[in-house]
Amino acid sequence: MDVIDMLKEEHRAMAKLLKAFERQLDVLARAEHPDYDVIDGVLQYCRDFPDRYHHPKEDLLLERLLMRQPEASEKIGDLYKEHEELAELTNRLVHGFDSLLNEAEISREGIVALGRDFLQHYWDHMRKEEEVFLPLAREVLSESDLRQVDSKIESSPDPLFGPEVDARFDSLREHILAWDREDREATG
Numbered sequence: 461m462d463v464i465d466m467l468k469e470e471h472r473a474m475a476k477l478l479k480a481f482e483r484q485l486d487v488l489a490r491a492e493h494p495d496y497d498v499i500d501g502v503l504q505y506c507r508d509f510p511d512r513y514h515h516p517k518e519d520l521l522l523e524r525l526l527m528r529q530p531e532a533s534e535k536i537g538d539l540y541k542e543h544e545e546l547a548e549l550t551n552r553l554v555h556g557f558d559s560l561l562n563e564a565e566i567s568r569e570g571i572v573a574l575g576r577d578f579l580q581h582y583w584d585h586m587r588k589e590e591e592v593f594l595p596l597a598r599e600v601l602s603e604s605d606l607r608q609v610d611s612k613i614e615s616s617p618d619p620l621f622g623p624e625v626d627a628r629f630d631s632l633r634e635h636i637l638a639w640d641r642e643d644r645e646a647t648g
């Protein structure tokens with residue numbers, strides 16, 4: 461498995477996570493009680509894994525791609541900046557939920573809007589990577605390029621979808637597995 465395969469696998473996992481978050485946001489939008497353990501797990505995970513390991517891997521891959529094909533930036537845009545924005549949106553959301561739980565100055569509508577904004581950015585970003593960035597990297601980079609990138613990445617096992625689940629994410633993982641089963645049953 462090379463770095464491109466690894467990134468794709470992480471996107472699939474991330475998609476499940478975003479859906480889990482979306483469900484909780486829908487609950488909150490209906491003025492019902494969401495599962496704050498799940499919400500907290502999603503946000504913690506985003507800070508622990510995508511922001512710390514997934515995005516830096518992509519940054520290295522992009523650096524190599526732009527070395528080989530500088531004009532690729534026109535098609536891909538500024539992924540570095542998008543990664544910074546995603547980290548910022550995650551932080552804003554963490555603070556937003558803190559305020560909500562402490563009954564501070566944020567409204568339910570305000571936090572739902574923040575959450576939808578976060579989701580939209582993540583989905584758009586991942587779609588672009590899957591449809592433009594990763595296929596182009598696959599086309600342009602040689603095996604030796606990919607090995608070079610691989611040798612530079614700082615790896616860490618995924619704390620939620622990896623072989624060992626961090627205890628902080630137990631409840632989130634159980635929810636995701638249960639929803640996966642429901643989805644499969646619903647689609648037959």
Ligand SMILES: [Fe+2]
Nearest residue numbers: 515518543589
């Ligand atoms: Fe990314």
Ligand SMILES: [Fe+2]
Nearest residue numbers: 514518586589
């Ligand atoms: Fe990504």
